Amino acid sequence: MSEEDxxxxxxxxxxxxxxxxxxxxxxxxKQSFVTDHPIVSLVIAILIFIPIAWVxxxxxxxxxxxxxLFSVExxxxxxxxxxxxxxxxxxxxFANFAHAEFLTIGVYTGxxxxxxxxxxxxxxxxxxxxxxFLLSIFIFIITGAFAVLxxxxxxxxxxxxxxxxxxxxxxxxxxxxxxxxxxxxxxGGRDQKIDLQYPPFFDKVGSNLESIPVLKIFSIWFSERxxxxxxxxxxxxxxxRNMVWKVTMMIILVVLLQLLFKKTTLGISMRATADDxxxxxxxxxxxxxxxxxxxxxxxxxxGVGALFFLGPQAFVPFSGFAQLLIIFAVVTLGGxxxxxxxxxxxxxxxxxxxxxxxxNSNLDPDNPLxxxxxxxxxxxxxxxxxxxxxLIFRPRGLFGLVDPKSKL
Amino acid sequence: xxSGYGKLQIINGVxxxxxxxxxxxxxxxxxxxxxxxxxxxxxxxxxWSGKIIINEKxxxxxxxxxxxxxxxxxxxxxxQVNNVFPTLTIEENLLLGALPRKKDPKEKIQEDMEKIFEIxxxxxxxxxxxxALLSGGERQMLALGRALMSNPDILIxxxxxxxxxPVLADEIFNKIIELKKxxxxxxxxxxxxxxxxxxxxxxxxxxxxxxxxxxxxxxxxNNEKVGELYLGKR
Numbered sequence: 001m002s003e004e005d006x007x008x009x010x011x012x013x014x015x016x017x018x019x020x021x022x023x024x025x026x027x028x029x030k031q032s033f034v035t036d037h038p039i040v041s042l043v044i045a046i047l048i049f050i051p052i053a054w055v056x057x058x059x060x061x062x063x064x065x066x067x068x069l070f071s072v073e074x075x076x077x078x079x080x081x082x083x084x085x086x087x088x089x090x091x092x093x094f095a096n097f098a099h100a101e102f103l104t105i106g107v108y109t110g111x112x113x114x115x116x117x118x119x120x121x122x123x124x125x126x127x128x129x130x131x132x133f134l135l136s137i138f139i140f141i142i143t144g145a146f147a148v149l150x151x152x153x154x155x156x157x158x159x160x161x162x163x164x165x166x167x168x169x170x171x172x173x174x175x176x177x178x179x180x181x182x183x184x185x186x187x188g189g190r191d192q193k194i195d196l197q198y199p200p201f202f203d204k205v206g207s208n209l210e211s212i213p214v215l216k217i218f219s220i221w222f223s224e225r226x227x228x229x230x231x232x233x234x235x236x237x238x239x240x241r242n243m244v245w246k247v248t249m250m251i252i253l254v255v256l257l258q259l260l261f262k263k264t265t266l267g268i269s270m271r272a273t274a275d276d277x278x279x280x281x282x283x284x285x286x287x288x289x290x291x292x293x294x295x296x297x298x299x300x301x302x303g304v305g306a307l308f309f310l311g312p313q314a315f316v317p318f319s320g321f322a323q324l325l326i327i328f329a330v331v332t333l334g335g336x337x338x339x340x341x342x343x344x345x346x347x348x349x350x351x352x353x354x355x356x357x358x359x360n361s362n363l364d365p366d367n368p369l370x371x372x373x374x375x376x377x378x379x380x381x382x383x384x385x386x387x388x389x390x391l392i393f394r395p396r397g398l399f400g401l402v403d404p405k406s407k408l
Numbered sequence: 409x410x411s412g413y414g415k416l417q418i419i420n421g422v423x424x425x426x427x428x429x430x431x432x433x434x435x436x437x438x439x440x441x442x443x444x445x446x447x448x449x450x451x452x453x454x455x456w457s458g459k460i461i462i463n464e465k466x467x468x469x470x471x472x473x474x475x476x477x478x479x480x481x482x483x484x485x486x487x488q489v490n491n492v493f494p495t496l497t498i499e500e501n502l503l504l505g506a507l508p509r510k511k512d513p514k515e516k517i518q519e520d521m522e523k524i525f526e527i528x529x530x531x532x533x534x535x536x537x538x539x540a541l542l543s544g545g546e547r548q549m550l551a552l553g554r555a556l557m558s559n560p561d562i563l564i565x566x567x568x569x570x571x572x573x574p575v576l577a578d579e580i581f582n583k584i585i586e587l588k589k590x591x592x593x594x595x596x597x598x599x600x601x602x603x604x605x606x607x608x609x610x611x612x613x614x615x616x617x618x619x620x621x622x623x624x625x626x627x628x629x630n631n632e633k634v635g636e637l638y639l640g641k642r
Contacts, residue, residue, distance in 0.1 A: 265507070268500050275493040278452055281473040282485050284508035284558065 066237045067354050073243045075350035076250035080305025081323065082330045082342050083257065084298035090337035091274045091294045094165040098150060098176035099302065099327065103320030104183055106143040106303025107310040110135055110194050111187075120197075131197045132245065136304045143303025144296035150175060151295045156288075176321070184317035194311035196242050198222075220244050246308045253301055254343065260297070261339070270294055274337070326380065333387050334399055341399025349383045356382030421458075422619055424595075424612055426562065431584070431594045433625065435601040436614035442597045443488060445614065446564050449595075450485040451476050462562065477508045482561035488570055488597075491551035494540035498531055501539050501550055505557030517557070524553045527586060545576035552583065563587065564595045569603075581607055605629050 085099045114130045122129040129135065154175050158168055206223025209215045224241050261267040273280045273290045280287050310319050330349050334341030357379050390398065422445060426432050436442050447453040449460055451473040460469045462483060468476050477484060484505075492501050502524065506517045525532040528549040534542070539550055548568050555563060565584070569577035577600060585607055588594055598604035605611050611628045613621040621628060 265503075268496065268504060269507070271496055272493045272500075272504050275495055276490050278473070279487065279490060279493065280504075282450060282452075282477060282487070283504045283554065284474060284477040285504065286474055286478075 067358060069237065069239055069243065071350050071354040072347075073246055074353065075347040076247040077305065077309040078326070078330050078346035078350055079250050079343050080253060081302050081309055082327050082334075082346055083254070083339060084300075084302035084305075085327060085331050086334065086337060086339055086342045087270075087294055087298040087301075089331065090339075091270060091291065092155070092159075092168075094168040094172070095328075095336075096172045097169060097324065098172040098179065099298075100320040100324040101176045101179040101183075102143055102147060102299045102302035103306035103310060103323060104180060104317060105146045105299075105320075106139050106306035107194070107315055107320070108183055108187060108192075108317070109139045109142045109303065110307045110311055111192050113138055114194055114197075126199045126201050128197075128199070131199050132249075132307070133199070135197075136249070136307060139303045139307055140300035143306075144298075144300035146303075147295040147299025148292050151292060156291075180317055180321055187317060189316050189318075191314035191316060193314055194307065196245070196308070196312055198224075198241065198245075202241075221248070242312060249304070249308060253304065257297075257301070257339070266290070266293060326383070329380075329383055329387055333390060333397055335397030336400060338397070338399035341397060345398055348386070352382045352386050353379050422614070422617065424619070424622075426593050426595050428561075428593055429588075429591055430609045431588045431596060431607065433596045433598055433601075433604045433608040433611045434614055435598055435604065435611060436620075440614045441617040442614055443566055444617075446485065446566050446595065446597055449564060450483070477558060478510075482559065483564070484555040484558045484560040484562075485564040486548075486551045486555045486566060486568060488566040492539040492542070492547055492554065495538060497536050497538055498542075498550055499535045501554050502531075502557050505554035506559075508558045512559075520557060520559065524556055527556075527583060528553055544572050545579065548572065548576075548580055549583070552580075552587075556587070560592065562593045562595070564597075566597045567599055568596075569598070569600055577603070602629060 081103055084102060085096060088096050088099070113135060117129070120128050120130045124134065127134050129138070154171055155168060158171055163171070202222045203224065206219045206221075209219035209222060220239065220241065221244055222241070259267075261271060269280065269285045269290050270293065272283065272285060273287050273294075277287055280290070306320065309323070326349070330346050331342055333349060334343070334345035394400075422441075424432070424434070424445075434442050434445065444453055448455050451468070451471050455469055458469070459467060461467050468483075471479075473485075493504065496504070502521055503517075506512070506520070509517070530546055531550060531553055534546075539547065542550060552565075552568065568584070569580050572580065581603060584594065584596065588607075596604055596608065605625045605628055608625040611621075611623065611625045612619050613628065621631065621633075623631065
């Protein structure tokens with residue numbers, strides 16, 4: 001081998017090494033942005049909201065507190081219906097548009113259980129089938145099973161045939177459409193509603209707590225009251241049991257998911273499968289089983305979220321689909337595959353939405369600076385404008401784990 | 409053995425052998441099919457014909473990697489790149505390595521983890537850190553540790569020293585010698601041919617998906633033709 005050949009070989013080797021280094025550097029980039037702790041993220045999000053809300057349009061303390069509570073309530077609902085999408089996106093690497101149908105299935109499962117059975121008579125002690133706790137468990141199981149069915153019928157076979165993320169996405173749109181139509185045909189387009197029910201002993205606990213001055217504030221979890229007066233004033237704010245339990249349920253779900261991801265073999269395997277499916281298989285992870293569980297948990301959480309999100313309002317078979325846009329907005333801002341990011345962005349989007357509505361309704365229409373009509377619904381414009389700005393500066397979203405090129 | 413990706417045949421009839429307790433190195437120029445060969449063994453690339461047999465009787469041809477490592481076949485594999493889970497901590501990476509031994513009690517797995525910390529003390533210091541934050545050398549050590557957690561008899565290493573500084577590469581080679589002393593049979597794929605052959609028992613030279621030379625390691629180092637072509641000697 002001549003000197004020249006040796007030089008060439010050396011250069012080739014060096015190039016190779018550089019290539020590998022680059023690959024590893026990209027891997028290092030896959031770091032979470034600020035924090036690993038959803039609770040910390042939550043606090044940050046709330047801290048961001050308060051000063052902004054103060055500056056814009058909410059001038060009194062009562063009003064601020066009221067809007068803050070509405071905003072947190074909405075954020076909790078967003079978190080519950082969005083983390084499932086984050087989970088499937090992260091593990092399966094495609095955007096599942098049929099996610100909207102998990103909401104529909106969830107809320108209609110609730111409807112079937114509460115109105116077509118003697119739900120209030122099927123009880124486990126004081127917990128009856130129509131109260132939010134048992135109902136949530138049943139909705140979780142059924143919506144989860146439905147999501148696994150989607151995997152078995154559509155996504156699994158497609159993946160086995162090496163479908164691209166794009167074709168999986170289009171298939172999910174089709175799947176969602178079919179389900180939506182089936183639900184719509186079966187239940188009709190009527191407005192439906194699920195009243196959130198609580199176990200009967202709640203009222204007793206609530207009135208007991210109210211009589212103890214220190215614990216009075218906790219009675220809001222138990223007794224049914226619509227208004228609360230702020231200490232020292234005559235002002236009242238809307239604050240009720242449903243709002244509290246929506247947020248509480250969200251926190252319970254987030255904590256359970258966090259425990260699952262950090263402490264159980266199933267959760268760690270899920271994260272491993274999301275990181276690298278080939279390596280997961282070599283490590284002895286049954287990746288198909290993990291994918292099934294991912295669908296089950298994602299579907300289940302979303303179904304429970306839908307009970308609280310859509311249930312108390314009037315809903316129709318298309319209600320789930322109607323929320324798809326805002327769900328994708330939340331997930332995109334969070335980084336599409338970050339659990340923490342989704343939680344933070346749910347709070348940010350909810351706060352911005354609240355503010356957009358407030359600004360819109362508080363502005364004087366005769367003011368020459370107001371170029372939009374205060375009577376139109378601008379509630380989605382604020383959030384989406386924010387998302388565009390954030391994505392310009394940070395294309396992988398707030399907490400995105402993966403560089404955008406390999407994302408979808 | 410014959411295999412490849414899609415319609416592209418990369419391995420054109422290769423017959424290699426790894427005896428118990430042996431360290432065998434596969435060398436060859438870029439694109440000669442070294443990585444494809446080991447990926448075929450572990451089941452990541454489908455084998456088109458031929459057989460992969462372990463312990464003289466166990467046929468793992470055509471099995472999926474998950475089946476291979478969980479069905480009590482004592483074999484594990486460390487890929488060239490992407491060989492650790494970047495968003496998992498070091499501890500989680502190691503625990504996942506032990507997944508194939510579902511039957512072993514937790515204490516036994518803890519014990520083995522301690523053994524791995526004896527070989528790679530640096531991992532213990534950074535137990536709860538994410539693997540993505542590790543340096544190249546530490547990452548390779550973690551990858552080796554992860555594979556060792558499954559308690560394998562056979563270890564397949566795909567270029568463990570690629571992209572490492574020479575000092576770190578030496579460290580990895582020393583660790584490989586240590587592992588061999590523990591009684592493992594190791595199949596090593598390497599670019600640093602001379603260095604790898606020096607610690608090996610036997611070697612294969614792969615060219616265009618075929619075995620061009622096969623001999624004892626020292627013979628390969630001294631083989632003029634091999635030296636001229638792949639070891640940068642004249």
